[in-house]
Amino acid sequence: MRNTHINFLYRFLRVFLLIAVLAGIQCDENNRSGRDALLYWSANNPDEIHFAREMVKNWNESDPKIQVVHQPVPEGRSSEEIILAAVVGKTTPDIYSNMWQGDVEAYAQANVLIPLDTITGFLNFMTARCDSETIAEVTSLDGHIYQVPWKINPIMLLYNENIFENIGFQDPPDTYSDFLEAAARIQKDSDGDGYIDRWIGYCEVLVVWYQRFFDFYPLYLAASGGGSLVKGSEVKFNNEYAVEVFRFLKTLYEKRYLPRERLSARSDAFLAGVIATRFAGPWEIAHAEKFKPEGFKYSFQSMPVPDEQEGPVYTYGDPKNIVIFNTCKDPARAWRFIRFMIEKENDLKFLEITSQIPRRRNLFHDEFFRNFFQQNPKMIPFALQAEHVKGTDQSPVLKEIFDIISQEYEACVIYGTKSPETAIADAARAVELILP
Amino acid sequence: MARKYVHLTPYFLVMPYIVHFFVFIAFPVLFSFFLMFHKWNIISPMEFIGLHNFYRLINDRLFFRSIFNTLIFLVIHVPLQIVVALFFAEILNQKIRLRGFFRAAFFLPVIVSGVVVTMLWEQLYGFDTGLLNRMLVSVGLPKVGWLIRPELAMPSIAIMATWKNVGLYIVLFLVGLQSVPPQYYEAADLEGANRWQKFFYITLPGINPTVLMVLILSTIGGFSLFIEPYIMTGGGPLNSTLSAVLYIYKQGFFYYHMGYAATLGFCFAIIILLVIALQKRFIERESGN
Numbered sequence: 001m002r003n004t005h006i007n008f009l010y011r012f013l014r015v016f017l018l019i020a021v022l023a024g025i026q027c028d029e030n031n032r033s034g035r036d037a038l039l040y041w042s043a044n045n046p047d048e049i050h051f052a053r054e055m056v057k058n059w060n061e062s063d064p065k066i067q068v069v070h071q072p073v074p075e076g077r078s079s080e081e082i083i084l085a086a087v088v089g090k091t092t093p094d095i096y097s098n099m100w101q102g103d104v105e106a107y108a109q110a111n112v113l114i115p116l117d118t119i120t121g122f123l124n125f126m127t128a129r130c131d132s133e134t135i136a137e138v139t140s141l142d143g144h145i146y147q148v149p150w151k152i153n154p155i156m157l158l159y160n161e162n163i164f165e166n167i168g169f170q171d172p173p174d175t176y177s178d179f180l181e182a183a184a185r186i187q188k189d190s191d192g193d194g195y196i197d198r199w200i201g202y203c204e205v206l207v208v209w210y211q212r213f214f215d216f217y218p219l220y221l222a223a224s225g226g227g228s229l230v231k232g233s234e235v236k237f238n239n240e241y242a243v244e245v246f247r248f249l250k251t252l253y254e255k256r257y258l259p260r261e262r263l264s265a266r267s268d269a270f271l272a273g274v275i276a277t278r279f280a281g282p283w284e285i286a287h288a289e290k291f292k293p294e295g296f297k298y299s300f301q302s303m304p305v306p307d308e309q310e311g312p313v314y315t316y317g318d319p320k321n322i323v324i325f326n327t328c329k330d331p332a333r334a335w336r337f338i339r340f341m342i343e344k345e346n347d348l349k350f351l352e353i354t355s356q357i358p359r360r361r362n363l364f365h366d367e368f369f370r371n372f373f374q375q376n377p378k379m380i381p382f383a384l385q386a387e388h389v390k391g392t393d394q395s396p397v398l399k400e401i402f403d404i405i406s407q408e409y410e411a412c413v414i415y416g417t418k419s420p421e422t423a424i425a426d427a428a429r430a431v432e433l434i435l436p
Numbered sequence: 437m438a439r440k441y442v443h444l445t446p447y448f449l450v451m452p453y454i455v456h457f458f459v460f461i462a463f464p465v466l467f468s469f470f471l472m473f474h475k476w477n478i479i480s481p482m483e484f485i486g487l488h489n490f491y492r493l494i495n496d497r498l499f500f501r502s503i504f505n506t507l508i509f510l511v512i513h514v515p516l517q518i519v520v521a522l523f524f525a526e527i528l529n530q531k532i533r534l535r536g537f538f539r540a541a542f543f544l545p546v547i548v549s550g551v552v553v554t555m556l557w558e559q560l561y562g563f564d565t566g567l568l569n570r571m572l573v574s575v576g577l578p579k580v581g582w583l584i585r586p587e588l589a590m591p592s593i594a595i596m597a598t599w600k601n602v603g604l605y606i607v608l609f610l611v612g613l614q615s616v617p618p619q620y621y622e623a624a625d626l627e628g629a630n631r632w633q634k635f636f637y638i639t640l641p642g643i644n645p646t647v648l649m650v651l652i653l654s655t656i657g658g659f660s661l662f663i664e665p666y667i668m669t670g671g672g673p674l675n676s677t678l679s680a681v682l683y684i685y686k687q688g689f690f691y692y693h694m695g696y697a698a699t700l701g702f703c704f705a706i707i708i709l710l711v712i713a714l715q716k717r718f719i720e721r722e723s724g725n
Binding site for chain 1: 477478479480558562563564565573579581584586669670671672673674675690691692
């Protein structure tokens with residue numbers, strides 16, 4: 001009886017080892033078959049997968065010598081985490097097209113990205129495609145460029161036209177004073193229970209660093225004309241613009257024009273008319289068109305600015321860029337595919353398929369794109385705004401910087417325990433300590 | 437062939453645990469110890485920085501705040517957990533109708549995912565739309581900012597955690613209660629003892645080992661507070677629900693300060709060890725008395 005068990009155990013182990021060896025061989029075969037092809041990871045939303053597949057198909061048909069294999073970035077809590085895991089495991093693709101600009105500096109300093117400006121023809125192509133401001137923005141602290149500025153989703157003021165018409169505003173508010181006046185008129189207790197149930201807007205109250213990309217940061221860029229938060233090892237946001245933004249948002253919370261309760265668990269508060277505005281990007285268009293109630297009218301405009309503000313109104317562009325990892329054996333070939341993917345014709349396809357804005361100069365005024373904007377008028381404000389957007393500053397500790405600002409934001413803006421001046425000064429002091 | 441290796445069989449049988457122990461326990465502990473003296477963001481090479489992480493920890497106001505918050509949570513959660521669990525265990529130990537149903541019902545939240553429970557309670561605690569506030573308003577009371585008032589957020593989380601875990605401790609107390617010899621109660625009845633006297637002089641001393649176990653388990657569970665603040669409040673408002681584990685997680689997996697996170701984890705483990713040792717000593721001394 002005992003021997004039967006032991007024999008069974010050894011038989012089981014032998015079968016297990018055989019399966020493991022066969023699986024290893026199979027895996028190795030798979031790797032070998034794709035050895036010469038470039039591996040390209042795109043974002044994993046359906047529109048971008050559609051676009052990437054079309055690009056890869058067209059490329060592979062046009063140039064059989066450089067074959068590209070497309071794969072959406074594997075599912076995970078966030079694509080940033082997946083990329084980090086791939087970097088650690090040295091399983092990065094050759095090309096990745098959904099790199100958040102704020103992550104690039106840390107990867108560049110860790111030497112996991114190819115400096116693209118060392119590839120022949122890169123700089124010429126980039127100077128033709130982008131303006132000098134964009135090129136300066138994506139240039140790393142060591143003077144190299146590790147990313148191709150590709151797409152943006154500018155954060156703008158999405159507003160409910162019906163509500164603003166009802167409160168007597170022909171145009172949406174574009175200054176802080178107008179915004180506060182509109183907020184007072186919009187604030188409402190609809191069911192008469194003594195509690196406000198309609199607000200001008202909503203900003204996420206959780207202290208998560210990236211939430212500041214949808215309130216403080218675009219407002220700061222709008223107020224400061226595209227100013228920086230940090231430059232190298234120098235803090236730049238300890239200024240009147242940041243203080244003004246904090247004061248504006250603090251007033252909105254103090255007067256209960258913005259709710260402190262999280263609204264994210266409800267049905268869409270904007271489409272339900274619970275909030276009249278939202279700081280959002282072009283992704284809202286597809287969502288609103290699908291779910292808006294009958295007669296619901298909405299539009300977009302630039303972020304509100306301080307009353308005395310003059311000049312162009314900037315905002316955060318939420319840029320996602322293309323990089324080549326150092327695991328790529330032939331960066332020059334990878335660059336040729338990228339260059340194909342961001343040619344003018346393909347930028348138009350990108351617009352049509354994904355409704356995201358390609359980051360190229362003069363997009364709206366270019367005849368080539370005119371038809372698209374005539375057919376998609378909701379995208380026009382974003383195309384115009386694209387001329388005045390900013391990404392993030394180059395810093396390896398960007399998340400910590402935004403976290404520090406978030407902490408002070410919560411204390412000052414949401415709970416009013418600090419004055420705007422003190423909160424910004426405290427944030428600046430804390431950021432100074434962590435800057436390399 | 438098989439007979440030749442028969443003496444190796446026990447080693448094969450314990451191998452899964454040995455592998456698990458080295459891969460998931462021994463190696464991470466040793467690696468964390470090693471990391472404490474290094475700066476490492478996962479993607480760049482490690483840099484030896486000596487005791488810098490400890491120096492940073494001593495000056496880290498937020499870490500001490502997170503320890504304080506965790507202790508506040510424990511002070512509310514542990515006694516509440518014990519009292520509520522003992523109360524229901526005592527009721528469910530009586531011959532009541534639908535006893536089996538209630539025992540199962542109280543245990544149900546234990547097996548439901550923490551994330552699901554947290555999201556449900558977030559709906560209950562909502563300021564304008566939450567069920568609790570709607571009930572308060574319906575009887576003419578003002579709304580309460582359960583999760584948006586800094587002084588209320590942690591107690592609210594403690595109540596939710598108690599609701600989630602109480603079923604487990606009810607089961608433990610039931611086992612303890614059923615191990616108290618019934619003769620003691622019969623003797624007490626003959627002596628004319630009332631319900632409270634029987635509870636304080638027979639039941640409580642009789643279930644002392646269970647109380648110790650529940651105390652230690654709920655304390656350890658309380659120290660690992662993470663999911664609830666992570667999902668409901670993100671550590672806010674004003675860092676009032678930032679638990680130690682959440683802070684360590686943020687340092688490790690938000691900012692990739694792996695060396696510093698390891699140092700925080702090490703210090704936190706020592707704090708847990710000290711608290712558990714103190715608790716054990718106190719209970720044992722009380723039992724001796």
